[in-house]
Amino acid sequence: MSFVYPRSYIGIIGGGQNGWNLAVAAHKLGFWVNILVQNVNDLAAKAADQVIVGSIDDVNLLRRLAAGSQIVLYASEHVSVNAITEAQIAAKLPQGTELLTITQDRYLEKAFLEAHNINIPPYAMVVSLDDIRNVIDSIGYPCVLKPIQKGLTNQSHYLLEEPDDLRKLASRMADGSYILESWISDVKQYSIMVSKDRSGYVQAFPALETIYRDGDFHGAIAHQKNDPEVMDEIKRVAVQIADNIHYQGLLGVTFLETKSGLLFVNRIYPGTYQAADLYASVTNFSQYELHLRALSEWPVPNLWFRQEGALIALPASLEPQVFAQIQKRANWQFTFWPVVQQDGHYEPVLGEATIVASDYQSLVELLSGTELW
Known part of the structure; x- marks a missing residue:
């Protein structure tokens, strides 16, 4: 990667408020903006010079964005690391993918923090109600159940405040891997x-x-x-x-x-x-x-x-x-x-x-x- 001069194109993956703010700031620094957004009416599209519409995980669109930009950055933490890797745009992505990999997966994030002796709330990885029953005494009430992969629409967060909440969870918990984490209140x-x-x-x-x-x-x-x-x-x-x-x-x-x-x-x-x-x-x-x-x-x-x-x-x-x-x-x-x-x-x-x-x-x-x- 080398110095990026004004009047160069910056490629942005993802829109919304974050993409919009990045595009506005890029213009202030004299850059032009290419952006990949999922909807033509996305807020960020209104601040870009060139707009590509489609999935932010589309490998061909990621390649197209990179081809027209000196550097590329992600405005969404939900862009697929696999898609970025397959698109072979790493040479234009100064952020790299390690940060995305760690933060998209709650278990990897906690494992990283534990490996560096950083304090985090007590937690356990679970995949079933039986797993929760086995660890909840060590986690304690209240606690919160979160899907391991962030941004999944078919899994929700559940706050468990008492044993009866665990019984109610039986009919609501979707399949998948979760983090059960102590809920620390009054902080x-x-x-x-x-x-x-x-x-x-x-x-x-x-x-x-x-x-x-x-x-x-x-x-x-x-x-x-x-x-x-x-x-x-x-x-x-x-x-x-x-x-x-x-x-x-x-x-x-x-x-x-x-x-x-x-x-x-x-x-x-x-x-x-x-x-x-x-x-x-x-x-x-x-x-x-x-x-x-x-x-x-x-x-x-x-x-x-x-x-x-x-x-x-x-x-x-x-x-x-x-x-x-x-x-x-x-x-x-x-x-x-x-x-x-x-x-x-x-x-x-x-x-x-x-x-x-x-x-x-x-x-x-x-x-x-x-x-x-």
Whole structure:
């Protein structure tokens, strides 16, 4: 791979909100954008210069995308590693496939983390109700059952809070392999992004506190009130993960912190992660530009918090309240997608709002004054 100059074509596999943001950032850097999306009406197609429509796992379409691009990157973590390998486009894919391979398979991801002595919640691999019965005492209630392969539509997540839930599961559990994992409640959640360039140089960016509601990403906060020892440990672990995976560009790591201060890695994300959209407002660099810089052999800047800030996902179900805030909040930065998005969400989202403040207390007051937080 060599330096990618402005007015070169960047190929993007996958669309949605992530593909759209990457295409917008690519244009800012002077690149042209080829994109492979599954639907001609995909949000990301509206930001591309050339659009290929079809399955992101179609080997011939992947070859066509690569043929017209100087480098190729994936905007979806669900693109098939087998398809990429069969398409023989590795020479144009600086991210590589190891990161995808690890993160697409929950068992491989946990095995990788265990092999590097990184704390994760207790878990077991299961394929039947009998397997669950045999291990559930060691896992404990509550626990959650997740399919090993991420993105499978015929397998669901099941929260087991008491023995009776196991009985109810008998008629609902589809065939396949699962991870049974301890459900850790009442935790603080964090995310951090880590870049790596072709030489292997790793940079960890500021950690963000993240909030989820009913399984959906709700928001993120950037502030200086977190325990410095916890932040240092998050950075140390994230760098350790990055050092031991062959990849280029960005990866994200999410963490859970219990009330007793115990820190667990929750999961690894290949490429960009929604919470880090906040970087653009609190550090002056977007995560999408950082990702493209690392993949294109451009130098990647160090980041630090220039101001306190928060990001809120704007659910479509609250559209009247969201539109009311537009008329009231002169200093909020709004981003609305041209198409309402459901990628990665149970509930469709309209876009995002970013709020910045000079200090943490002022930020809290701004957030508490809205129905959206």
